[in-house]
Amino acid sequence: MITYRKPPSALRTRSIVFSLISACAAVAFVAAAADTPSRTRRHVEMLASSRLEGRLAGSNGERLAGDYLGAELQRIGVKPLPGQRDFRLPFEFTAGTKDGGSTITLAREMPGGARALSFSDNGDVSGPVVFAGYGIVVPESQDFGYDSYATLDVKDKIVLVLRYFPEDADQKTRAILARYADLRYKAMAARQHGAKAMLVVTGPRSPNAGELAPMSFDTALAGSGIVAASVTGAVGHALFAGVQGKTLEDAQKSLDSANPHVAGFELPGVTARVHAAVEREKRTGHNIVGYLPATTPVATISKPWVAIGAHYDHLGHGEAGNTLAGKEDAGKIHFGADDNASGSAAVLDIAATLAKQPRRRHVLVGFWSGEELGLIGSSAFAAKPPLPLDTLAAYLNFDMVGRMQDNKLTIQATGTSPSWAKLIEQANIAAGFDLLLQTDPYQPTDVATFNLSGVPCLGFFTGTHADYHKPSDTADKIDYEDLDRVADLAAAIVRRLEDAVDAPQFTKVEQQTPPGGGRAGARVFTGTIPDYSTDVKGLLLSGVIGGGPAEQAGLQKGDVIVEIAGQSIANIYDYTYALDVLKIGEPANVVYMRAGERKETTLTPSARK
Ligand SMILES: [Zn+2]
16 A cells, blocks of 8 residues: 555645646545555454444453454464463453342341442441431532531441432532432441441432332442442331331422431431342453564563554443443444444554564554453553563554544653654654644553553544444444554554664653643642552552652552541542542641551642643
């Protein structure tokens, strides 16, 4: 294929004669280009086919996609990594939760009356029951006084709370209360106030009145540190049976204006026993990884590996909770042509190009699964790398590179090495893209994993679009000509990395404070990078942002935060909530575990727009 540079539109209009000639030439060219089969199309069409059912991590569709990628790698001449039998590198993850037989017993057991919440701790709890309204606590920093526990003593008791938030509140109030109405927040608030279990009832005045709450797919693996279950409307009414002159509906009605002064109350003489059993369904996902060995000895080469990679998993039928499909498309196959069959196709194509060329360094070719569930696959690879990651000279990531607009290509994470700008510019001379370079490596894709491992990296991206995370992200919408061009540019960059005597130097990117990041409306920034793929109790750090508050406080990768500003932290949700308690510029006490030892430090949050 000839190297093609897309001419800027202004040129064509200038001279009539020229335009006629160029029009003929352009038509001839497009015809020629159209005739030249795209190298990446068949990969995208296969990966985004309905047979692969949206390639959800751990599913049959993922396995079929892995088979296809493995066969293509073999065809290209890629080998399994040293010490590996084949390309498949398995990793285990929690793919879902289901109820393992939870029960609720008042005077007698009420069959089918309870279902555990997905983040509940397993266990048996019995005790007196206190009605705590909607169970919402809005942090003071939000300047909106609402605390369902203000007048209650729930220590060592079971709290009963209503699901959702006050039904008749005005728009502004709803917006604030909705933020703290997530059941995980309610469980954390109940735990913070010393309750030993939380029961949630869907009030008679709410949507889905009386129904049990579904066991949502919850990627945060760590439990919530409390037994938590939803109960039916019948159980709710039974709990209120002993309350004189007040039904559950009356109680909800009095709360629904969102008047913060309407308090909860003890349910006289009512005790309950709740048995919560959550079964976490473990599944195995597979990264597909191989390499093209160097064609000359590498003994004298610094960092003898260059890596290219892309995630190949997607959303399946949208069952993992991160779909943006509308009601009419709910449950349909999310084909994921751009996200990320396009990136996977680019990686296959780059590997095929490099396989035909001499190589001074080994080229690692990686396809990660579980990216859509929180970078789980690439994190598993980085946590137990089959080769030392400090022997990687660089890593190039491709995520959504199939829907280019106006010749625009974004290359992210360029701040991870001073070598990138010049290297990219040189390689782009032939390619002719309108480049947008972004220094920030803290992106919501696998490039972030390699940045955290101290590897100079780049992320290729052609921008989001209306079909993102919907079934409509289909293969017919991919611009294959541009996708092939992206692969060409990347192969040229890898070529230069291959030939470079010295490996690019790694730079830890400092936090980028957005221009005009004033205090008004600013949200706190702590500079921590949570590890989403762990079930450790507390917040495990997979890194800290260079120059950020956490680094200044002496926190580091591997530390587990268990308390911040007096708020105990059992998981990522507790931490997100605690961020709202913190104030910009106000020092906060942090308790954390390092190598099993309990330590304390002071962290002063800064502003983030
Ligand atoms: Zn993606």
